[in-house]
Amino acid sequence: MKKMIRIGMAGTAAFGLAFTAMTATAESLSTRAPVDAEATPEGIASPDVWVCTLPVTAYWATNSGKRAFSIATTSANAGNINLQWIQNGTQHPVISQDMYRLKDGILEHIGMSWLKHGFCALQQNIGGCGNCPGGGGCLSFLQPGCADPYSADLNASTNLLGPRSEVNPSTGVFAWPHSVGSGSVSSAIRSRLQVDINDLDTAMNPGARYFMQGQYVHPQDAGAVPDNNPATSLDNNNASYREVALQNYNYGPSAAVPPIGGTVGMRTIIEGWGDIDPSVQVEHIDLLGTGGGRFFIASRAEELGGGFWSYEYAVFNMNADRAVGSFSVPVGNGVNATSIGFHDVDYHSGEIYDGTDWPGSEGAGAVTWATTSFASNPNANAIRWATMYNFRFIANAAPVQANATVGFFKPGSPSNMTVAVQAPGEGICTGDLNGDGFVDGSDLANLLAQFGGPGSADFDGSGTVNGADLAALLANWGGC
Secondary structure, eight states: OOOGGGGTOTTOOHHHHHHHHHTTOOOOOTTSOOOOTTOSOTTOOOOOEEEEEOOOEEEEEEETTEEEEEEOEEEEEOSSSOEEOOSSSSOSOEEEEEEEEEETTEEEEEEEOOEEEOOOBOOBOOTTSOOOOOOOSOBSEEOTTOEEEEOTTGGGOGGGEEOGGGBOTTTOOBOSSOOOOOTTSOTTTTTSEEEEGGGTOTTTSTTOEEEEEEEEEOHHHHTOSTTOOGGGOTTTTOEEEEEEOOTTOOOOTTOOBOEEEEEETTOOHHHHHHHHOTTOEEEEEEEOSTTOEEEEEEEEEEEEETTEEEEEEEEEESSOTTOEEEEEEEOOTTOOEEEEEEEOOOOOTTOOOOOOOOOEEEETTEEEEEOOOTTTOTTSOOBOTTEEEEEEEEESSOEEEEEEEEEESSSOSSSEEEEEEEEEOSOOOTTOTTOSSEEOHHHHHHHHHHTTSOSTTOTTOSSSOOHHHHHHHHHTOEEO
16 A cells, blocks of 8 residues: 555545555446557557546545545556656646546536546556566666556545646646645545535435546656547547445445446546447547547437427536637527536635536527636636536427537637537427327317326426426417
C-alpha cells in the first residue's frame, strides 16, 4: 500500500487507514474488460494508463447541504513503455472522481471532485490489471503490465486535489504547482466528490441506482498518437465505472459504501446506460485537431400516452479541451415541444467555472440549448472533460432517427458536428384520438369519457385528462 507518511498526511482519520488497506483488494473480473493486448498502435512506443479497479468508495462528511465522497482507484499501464510518474512536476496523472444517478430511466451526473494529482507509482501484480514484472518500491514511473493503487483516503487528500480548470485533457498538460480549494469551504468536504443531499435522499429518489466513475489523464498518454486522432487515441480507455449501494447507506463515518458487482473497465457510464437500457441509443463523435477528443451522446424516447413522448439526451465530454457550448435537436413539422429542461453538475470549492444553466428554446425546426459564448466568457458553463449534461423536452411526435448538432465552445474548425439521435418526427394532430384526420364530436366524446383520469386524451402528459386537454382538443377542431 502507499505509505501515508510519505506525503505528510499525519492526522488522517483512523477510518482512512482502513480504506488504505482495502485499496488493492481483489474483485471479481466478470464485469471488467481485459487488458487490450493491441491497445498500443503498431510501431508506436507509448504507455497506456487505464483504471482497472475502483475497489472502495468512502463517505467523509456532510456540510452545507452536500455530502462528500472519494473513490479508491487502481490504475495500470497497458502500453509498451514506462509511464512517467513524477510527483513534483508535470509528468504524473490527474484523476477525476464522479458520481452518477440512474433514476426513472434517466442517467444524470450528480457529483464531481477536483483532480487528484499522482505521486510515485507502485509496481504491483493485481489480477486483471496486467502482468507486472515487479521491481518494488514507490517509483517515478509505472512499468507496462503493472498496477498502482490509490486508496480512497489518498484520493480525498485536499492538499493533493487541484481544479479541473488547470488541465488540458486533449494534451494532458496541467499547471504546476496546482491550486488548492477555497478556504471558505469546510475542510470536511472541500475539493472532494460533492453531491447534493437531495440527490441521495432515499425518499426523494426511490429505486435510484448510483455509479462511481474514475478517469485518468496523463500527458504521455494523451499526446501519444502524433495525429491527435481520437479514433486511435490511447486515452479513450481511461475511464471505468462501478455501481455502489447508496439507497440504504447510513452515512456512517467508519464504513465503506458497499459496491454492487465489479468494476466495468475501459468503459464510461454513459455507455453503460445503453447496456442497462436497450432503449437508450449511445453514439460517439471524434473531434480532430487541437483541443479535440471524444464525445458520447445518448438519446432516449419514452411514450407518455395521448400522442406525447418524453425525449432525453445526455452529452458526455470524455477528453476534449474545446468542450461543448451548444446542443440542438431537430423536430419535424407540426411538433410542439414543451417542458424544455436542462441538468448539469455543480462545480465547487472555488473552481473558476460559471454554473449558469443553459436556456432552451424551440424555433427554426429544432430545440436548442446554449451556454454563453467563449468570446463573452471563457469560463462559461461549457461541457468540459469528464462531465455530462442532460437536455430534455416533451413533444407530440413519435421518435425517428435524425441528426442532432453538437456545437463546440472554444474557437476552432469545425465549429460543430452532427450525431445520430432519436428525435421527434412529424407532429400528430392533437385531439385526433381516433386517427381519422379530423378533430370532431367523436374525439370530444372520447375525451369526456376519460375526463378526471388517465387516458389517451392526456395530451400534456400530466397524468390526468383535464381542462387543459379539453382546451387543446378544441383549439384543433376541424381537419388536421
